[in-house]
Amino acid sequence: MKRLSLIAAALAATASPLTAQTFAISGGTVVLGDGSEPIQNGMVVIRDGRVVAAGDIRMKLPPGTEVIDATNKWVTPGIVAGFSRLGLAEVDLGASGSDDTETGGSPFSAAIDVTPGVNPKASTIAVSRTDGVTRAVVAPVAAKSIFAGQGAIIDTGDDMEPIVRARAFQFVELGEGGAGIAGGSRTASFAMFRNALREARDLRGRVDTNRQDDVLLTRFDAAALVPVVQGKQLLLVHVERAKDILNVVELRQEFPGLKIALVGVTEGWLVADRLASSGVWVIASALNDLPASFEMLAATQSNVGRMRAAGVNVAIGMLDDNDTRYVRNQRQYAGNLVALGKVPGAAGVSWGDAFAMISSKPAEAVGLGHEFGSLAAGRRGDVVIWDGDPLELDSAPEAVWIDGVRQPLDNHQTKLRDRYRSLERQALPEAYRK
Amino acid sequence: MRRTGVARFAAAICVVAGLGACAVQPKPKPGEIRINLNPYPSTYQPYGSVPTLIRGATILDGEGGRIDNGSVLLVDGKVSAVGGADLGAPEGATVIDAGGKYVTPGIIDVHSHLGDYPSPGVQSHSDGNEATSPARPEVWAEHSVWPQDPGFSRALANGGVTALQILPGSANLFGGRSVTLKNVPARTMQGMKFPGAPYGLKMACGENPKRVYGSKNQMPATRMGNIAYVRQTWAKAKEYDRKWTKYEKAGGDIPAQDLAMDTLRGVLHGEILIHNHCYRADEMAIMIDVAKEFGYKIASFQHGVEAYKIADLLKENGICGALWADWYGFKLESYDGINENLAYVHNAGACAIVHSDDANGIQRLNQEAAKAIAAGKRAGIIISEEVAWTWLSGNPAKSLGVFEQTGSLKAGKMADVVLWNGNPFSAYTRPDKVWIDGALLYDSHNPKLRPVSDFELGQPGEGDVK
Numbered sequence: 051m052k053r054l055s056l057i058a059a060a061l062a063a064t065a066s067p068l069t070a071q072t073f074a075i076s077g078g079t080v081v082l083g084d085g086s087e088p089i090q091n092g093m094v095v096i097r098d099g100r101v102v103a104a105g106d107i108r109m110k111l112p113p114g115t116e117v118i119d120a121t122n123k124w125v126t127p128g129i130v131a132g133f134s135r136l137g138l139a140e141v142d143l144g145a146s147g148s149d150d151t152e153t154g155g156s157p158f159s160a161a162i163d164v165t166p167g168v169n170p171k172a173s174t175i176a177v178s179r180t181d182g183v184t185r186a187v188v189a190p191v192a193a194k195s196i197f198a199g200q201g202a203i204i205d206t207g208d209d210m211e212p213i214v215r216a217r218a219f220q221f222v223e224l225g226e227g228g229a230g231i232a233g234g235s236r237t238a239s240f241a242m243f244r245n246a247l248r249e250a251r252d253l254r255g256r257v258d259t260n261r262q263d264d265v266l267l268t269r270f271d272a273a274a275l276v277p278v279v280q281g282k283q284l285l286l287v288h289v290e291r292a293k294d295i296l297n298v299v300e301l302r303q304e305f306p307g308l309k310i311a312l313v314g315v316t317e318g319w320l321v322a323d324r325l326a327s328s329g330v331w332v333i334a335s336a337l338n339d340l341p342a343s344f345e346m347l348a349a350t351q352s353n354v355g356r357m358r359a360a361g362v363n364v365a366i367g368m369l370d371d372n373d374t375r376y377v378r379n380q381r382q383y384a385g386n387l388v389a390l391g392k393v394p395g396a397a398g399v400s401w402g403d404a405f406a407m408i409s410s411k412p413a414e415a416v417g418l419g420h421e422f423g424s425l426a427a428g429r430r431g432d433v434v435i436w437d438g439d440p441l442e443l444d445s446a447p448e449a450v451w452i453d454g455v456r457q458p459l460d461n462h463q464t465k466l467r468d469r470y471r472s473l474e475r476q477a478l479p480e481a482y483r484k
Numbered sequence: 485m486r487r488t489g490v491a492r493f494a495a496a497i498c499v500v501a502g503l504g505a506c507a508v509q510p511k512p513k514p515g516e517i518r519i520n521l522n523p524y525p526s527t528y529q530p531y532g533s534v535p536t537l538i539r540g541a542t543i544l545d546g547e548g549g550r551i552d553n554g555s556v557l558l559v560d561g562k563v564s565a566v567g568g569a570d571l572g573a574p575e576g577a578t579v580i581d582a583g584g585k586y587v588t589p590g591i592i593d594v595h596s597h598l599g600d601y602p603s604p605g606v607q608s609h610s611d612g613n614e615a616t617s618p619a620r621p622e623v624w625a626e627h628s629v630w631p632q633d634p635g636f637s638r639a640l641a642n643g644g645v646t647a648l649q650i651l652p653g654s655a656n657l658f659g660g661r662s663v664t665l666k667n668v669p670a671r672t673m674q675g676m677k678f679p680g681a682p683y684g685l686k687m688a689c690g691e692n693p694k695r696v697y698g699s700k701n702q703m704p705a706t707r708m709g710n711i712a713y714v715r716q717t718w719a720k721a722k723e724y725d726r727k728w729t730k731y732e733k734a735g736g737d738i739p740a741q742d743l744a745m746d747t748l749r750g751v752l753h754g755e756i757l758i759h760n761h762c763y764r765a766d767e768m769a770i771m772i773d774v775a776k777e778f779g780y781k782i783a784s785f786q787h788g789v790e791a792y793k794i795a796d797l798l799k800e801n802g803i804c805g806a807l808w809a810d811w812y813g814f815k816l817e818s819y820d821g822i823n824e825n826l827a828y829v830h831n832a833g834a835c836a837i838v839h840s841d842d843a844n845g846i847q848r849l850n851q852e853a854a855k856a857i858a859a860g861k862r863a864g865i866i867i868s869e870e871v872a873w874t875w876l877s878g879n880p881a882k883s884l885g886v887f888e889q890t891g892s893l894k895a896g897k898m899a900d901v902v903l904w905n906g907n908p909f910s911a912y913t914r915p916d917k918v919w920i921d922g923a924l925l926y927d928s929h930n931p932k933l934r935p936v937s938d939f940e941l942g943q944p945g946e947g948d949v950k
Contacts, residue, residue: 140813141813141814141815141816141819142813142814142815143691143814143815144691144695144815144816145815145816173813174813177812292944317944320944320945337844339638339642339847339950340603340634340635340638340843340844341603341604341634341939341940341943342603342604342605342843343604343605343606344604344606346604347604347940347943347944347945348943348944348945348948349945349950350945350948350949350950351642351949351950352948352949371814374813374814375812375813375814378810379810382848382851382855382911385911385912386848386851386911388911388912389911389912389913389914390914390949392905392906392912392914393905393914393928393949394928394929394949395931395948395949396949441911442910442911442912443851443854443855443858443909443910443911444854444855444857444858444861444909445858446858446862462819462820463812463821463822463823464822466820466822467822467823467824467863470792470793470822470828471828471863471864473793473794473795473796473832
């Protein structure tokens with residue numbers, strides 16, 4: 051139990067006038083997002099775009115502070131999309147020009163950087179924001195090389211500055227997908243991987259000298275991998291098969307600097323103990339339970355629960371064709387992980403854990419847990435007021451703030467909803483209803 | 485006037501087997517040769533059942549009815565009675581106390597590709613779409629069904645799905661016949677085939693046919709090409725129908741059999757149901773007129789992402805909308821998808837269905853319905869749980885032509901029943917038990933009652949909860 055009278059005192063002590071961004075939300079069920087269980091009748095205080103305090107607290111607020119009543123509501127940190135292509139594609143198929151996930155025609159691979167491709171005005175970002183998603187891990191798509199390029203962390207705010215951290219990680223395919231790109235097999239993809247990291251290592255420290263003649267990477271691509279070899283940039287690796295998971299973890303013996311996190315990891319439960327002892331972060335598909343490919347034969351919805359029970363650091367992300375627009379379904383998936391707790395023989399997770407897997411855990415997985423994903427003091431003011439349990443199917447946000455700024459919750463879909471609420475013929479055609 | 489099945493079958497053997505086999509049989513009279521309408525008959529047999537009384541549950545009957553603290557009695561594979569707490573059990577019946585739980589008819593998915601695009605999704609398994617001509621009404625989805633697809637068991641255990649329609653893909657304007665299956669593991673497709681279910685024919689409009697064939701520099705390359713090709717094909721079917729009808733009435737030379745035209749003739753005679761993949765409102769309106777022009781009926785629009793814009797037309801023409809709760813934007817023709825689609829279609833008085841088209845989505849159709857109810861509520865449309873369950877069993881059964889047999893909890897119907905371990909409109913709820921024709925085929929408390937396909941035997945995770 052936290053009674054943060056000290057913070058209250060600190061807040062009162064600041065003589066500066068309150069800005070419009072200072073407010074408190076009181077009376078709701080507060081979820082901190084750190085894995086703890088919901089707190090009844092809690093409070094959240096935001097000042098200058100950051101969390102001052104949240105939870106089971108009572109503080110004296112400076113006169114004039116806006117207090118929002120959240121009685122019978124739930125108050126949570128914004129949802130964080132653990133893996134996505136959010137903002138990169140307006141339409142996925144047959145609408146050339148609207149899809150920036152494709153890089154097949156580029157001479158570059160590791161050097162590719164998603165930053166200029168993220169469109170903060172994409173309808174997918176607005177739709178996600180409307181459903182309480184406030185931050186996202188955005189990865190490029192691998193095309194001609196196993197190295198897809200550098201991903202970014204974004205926010206979904208209604209402004210022109212979506213990038214929270216550019217070049218936050220390098221994304222590489224080392225499972226079936228990578229094998230196909232590298233020449234048809236895992237042996238080929240691991241050779242490609244080793245060669246690339248060696249070329250990067252050889253390049254390190256050289257300013258302008260000649261490279262050897264037999265290099266495969268362009269200078270730009272090799273340079274992009276230097277921070278990966280040095281451990282200054284996270285390497286996000288997509289693998290599914292149990293043995294692939296171990297192969298990647300073991301790469302750290304050969305390249306000790308590597309800072310690795312894994313994506314996908316459908317067969318992680320088979321090697322959960324070794325994953326746990328490796329300390330590597332996992333951003334898993336939540337509900338894969340089909341042997342959809344030969345690298346997922348052991349797929350089960352209990353994967354996340356079993357890894358969690360073994361002590362693996364787990365977050366949830368949206369992979370495959372759910373990545374450009376369906377990040378809003380992460381909370382449904384998290385609810386399903388809770389449901390598994392009632393199924394004999396299955397491994398579920400607690401409600402608090404499930405929520406953390408879509409808020410603080412993905413933030414921690416990419417090294418930004420100190421910035422967002424929970425309502426701890428000092429975190430960014432990403433807050434959502436829900437009309438009910440956010441992991442339930444009938445709940446929706448009533449208000450969303452990002453960095454303490456109240457966000458619009460209308461979008462292309464809500465406007466169509468309003469336009470077609472009635473099909474009665476009116477004085478003017480539907481096109482005049484706005 | 486149609487002849488008996490036996491006589492028809494005997495005649496068909498002659499057509500298929502050729503003159504040699506027919507030589508010993510009497511020569512058919514003029515007009516007597518009939519095309520066998522059921523050459524791959526169902527061999528499905530219900531598994532054993534014990535009289536079972538489920539009591540104390542919230543019952544959603546699939547026709548809009550609800551009984552709190554209700555009872556359902558299953559006897560001899562059928563729903564025997566549905567009632568309140570006072571419903572008694574025959575001697576020796578298994579009695580299940582289901583306080584806090586829900587009982588519903590099994591979910592019926594009208595849009596699945598299980599078996600045709602099975603797991604693992606490799607090229608060797610890619611049997612869902614004969615995309616070699618814009619019109620392939622001669623192909624039958626049942627001839628691609630791999631009964632060992634592990635996806636069937638997930639749909640049963642996680643999704644409470646007791647029957648499903650397998651449709652061909654949507655690359656062609658005419659994709660081929662669908663088949664309706666009971667979700668009961670079997671060695672053969674025929675062993676899963678829903679007895680007596682009519683065939684469907686998959687049609688498609690919009691982006692897919694014009695993209696697939698246009699990219700080969702073939703017709704159709706445009707939406708107007710789509711419609712022209714469809715109309716020309718129906719015109720041929722009318723001619724084929726005239727020839728055979730004349731022969732059947734007056735005899736004469738036996739017309740050549742054309743498998744593609746047989747299917748279309750079945751549609752024109754109302755024996756085969758049209759399930760039309762279509763996204764955009766304007767295109768659905770055109771397809772409705774095409775159907776009127778050639779004298780057939782559309783049973784359902786599949787996907788219908790813009791169905792909400794023409795929900796009045798769906799109602800007026802008695803067409804179901806088989807829809808997702810929230811898919812949008814993956815193609816331009818799905819760009820205007822809204823979460824209220826199901827609620828708006830329902831609210832207009834049209835037939836709404838929640839469908840999956842997805843091996844994962846089929847495991848959560850009840851959850852998709854829950855999202856649609858919630859979206860409707862925010863738009864001011866209140867839809868009760870019992871009414872929403874019509875989207876998951878009653879309306880799907882009607883659109884497939886099997887509502888007489890299943891789709892609701894009414895005495896005499898197949899005992900296709902799910903006991904849920906809570907409210908099925910909650911993310912926290914899963915099937916507890918599933919019966920098909922009264923046979924208990926999934927029990928979450930009994931690992932022996934969890935099917936494992938041949939493919940998964942001996943693999944890591946065999947028999948896991950999945």
